[in-house]
Amino acid sequence: AQSVTQLGSHVSVSEGALVLLRCNYSSSVPPYLFWYVQYPNQGLQLLLKYTSAATLVKGINGFEAEFKKSETSFHLTKPSAHMSDAAEYFCAVRNPYTGTASKLTFGTGTRLQVTL
């Protein structure tokens, strides 16, 4: 079974400051890992994904994440926050070896607030 833990249900940063959203995973096999963003009253949008290629993954809107096997982490970062980054962010994990049963397991989410 796989799971992810997102540390911090709420994170507040100033505009222009570094964004760091934490995600730790648990998996019995090398996982696929994802970050999704959810704006109010909208569905989830994929930011980036790790699928066992490069450990540093770059996504949309200037976000990136680094897969660290030794720390079982996949933290999301952005060098400089914009007001438009305010949203809910979800980390998710999937077992890449289960064929058609490609179920995503989500964390509980981190709400990012960006202040002036």
Place this chain on the structure above:
Amino acid sequence: EAGVAQSPRYKIIEKRQSVAFWCNPISGHATLYWYQQILGQGPKLLIQFQNNGVVDDSQLPKDRFSAERLKGVDSTLKIQPAKLEDSAVYLCASSLGVVASEGEQFFGPGTRLTVL
């Protein structure tokens, strides 16, 4: 390319009533997912279809929830009868492939259900 469509966007019902949600996936996507997202939590998979067959419904409360995907395209999710704890956003997602490596999931905007 059109995204995943869902309707209605909002629904308010009283407990013990019935409700149905509709999802139209991205054209050509073989896999369709229904997730339940309770306020303050990450999405939880209810059921996954591969074409019109069920792959995983282990977390679907089958005494009250049902889902079908006729002809491997559109899908409906039904709750009968609804309980207060069913209040949530119901997200539909679809993915192209039949193997995990092709499983990037695209989400619809969701249906927000309020049970009074």
